[in-house]
Amino acid sequence: MQTQTGDELMERILAHPSDDIVGTAANDLLAELYAGYPVENLGRLLHSDDEVVVRTGTWLLSELGELAAPMMGEVPALLSSPIRNVRYFAIEVVLSNADDRHGSAIARVMSMSTEYDAAVRWKVLEFLSEASTDQLEAGASSLEAGPVKESAEWLVRQDDEEPDPRDVLARLEGPDPTARLFAAAAAARLSDEDTGLLEHAVNAEDEEIRTFAQSLLSGAD
Template sequence: MGTPMKRGEELVGLLATPGLGRDEIGRAANELLSALFAGFPVTALVPLLRSENTEAVKAGAWLVSELGEGAAPVIGEIAALLAHPQAYVRHFALDAVITATTEADGELIAGGIRLVDDPNPGVREKVIRLLSVIPAARLAAALPHLIGDTGHELTTWLLREAEHPEEAAGATARLESADPAERRFAAALALRIADHNDEPLARAAEASDPDIASLAAFVLRRRDRRRRRSR
């Protein structure tokens, strides 16, 4: 099998090869992930992330999503992934925006926020999660890059409302807005403040927007299971 470095390079080359079967891609990607956690350089993923082979890019995006903060060395590649035609790639690229950015990455964070209107429901849900968990300072860093975009007003609103979680009126009112983006930001706010005020989250679980209702209901069920286990 050779040295770990050589094996990592072999796996990158294998994943870049067109025509691999799904099982072979899965095995190679999982082995490469182990190599990355063992010290294989994250920057070695760049050929996959820039590949013209869609399956290679998908594998690279998944690997980046699994690295958490460890994806920071390739953060400069993420903007292109957010614009990728494959929803799978956009979805996993958002994980890097959530976990590997800093306040210096405001433009990239803004790019993630703009996907709130993505045509793919899984991508839209990941943006809601981004808005619900990313630190306020990083959201604020995105604001200068959202000027002229509806995301600027909505992100400003979310940050302002989240400072006073006991006041739920703003979140609950916008859950039934005619504007889908407003509904998604309201859902993100409900998730963001749920530890302090869970009324908006309960309302979100009953929202007429099925995507928001299912996400909120899932979060509530997961929270209830955790509470039962902790008793």
Template sequence: MEERTGDELVARVLAHPADDDFLGPAANDLLEELFAGYPVDNLLRLLRSGDDKAVRTGAWLLSELGDLAAPLAGELPALLAHPLRQVRFFAIEAALTAGTPEDGPLAARVLALSRDLDDAVRWKVLAFLAAASPEQLAAGAAASPDPELKALTEWLVRLESEEVDPREIVARLEGDDRVVRMFAAAAAARLSDEEDMNLLAHAATVEDEEIRSFALEQLDDLR
């Protein structure tokens, strides 16, 4: 099959025939072109197209590019607020890998999505909370206008340097507030390793299906 250039692949994604999945061959080939040096700024044609399918593909590409997506970090706030859940989902991953530790407003936007109505988006926020650097979380807390999210994020950061009482995390995992449970599950993930998985193991037993599935995946990664 004839190879297409990056520009041709972008055009193909924008055209997206009705039988094309938004993560079809053209998107995968375009990702290879981007890793090979095709300028990432060309993704603006997708991200600003106003076409939902093209925007989803562009957001997915950003999420796969890691720090190569950094030149387009300025597009992430709009993507995090996009009405399509898949776009928000992919934008969270891009914020984790392409955002800078100093970009508090971007991290704060991700924190706000812990209240998203979509369970897949909340799950991705949980992954962000578990993997973000302390500096990224601290910057997000400082920029957050939500007092509860600010306090929970600051608590998560403090666990990096303070003596941890496992009973506090367990109590939060078993509490009534879904957002508090999310931050407790993130704490369990951040404090667990191959030598001590007790907190994650407990998180894998709670009634909250989102928390339980996240903890089970984290345990699989550690084993």
């Protein structure tokens, strides 16, 4: 069977007679992108009025790692999308590609720690756990004053200074859900040296933090 070109696959996704065809075409297009098909062409998907198409384009970006860098200009709009999966996948694009030029995008991800959707908050928690210190600093400096900025600056200090486990524990057990989320990220970032904080988080009253800690500890087994 003749292999379809990137342009042909794009047309199939844009037409998407069925979700199954979209999934197959998207996987084939991903291979084409890795083989050199211009990532900029994904703009056609990202600017579509069709939710399935936009979601597919953002998923492709999230799977490309650093190859998605030329499309970072599209990310702010994706992070603000009303489509849950688009916001979710866009966070992965920021994690893979953002640097100090993209402080506003990182700040937007940090602000999504207050997101109403649990799946998106989980992705934000993953971001905060895995982002580089430079990324955290760029995001924190771009945030407006408020609880998220305070928590972001606190998280940066856990990398730049000697962390205080008692402070992390106090935040994990505190009443502020945003502070708890950032504390869980700190526990994850410190777990390479000591899993004690994550083990404590497994017993947290906050189910979101409890299950996140469990997933990390299970992966470390």
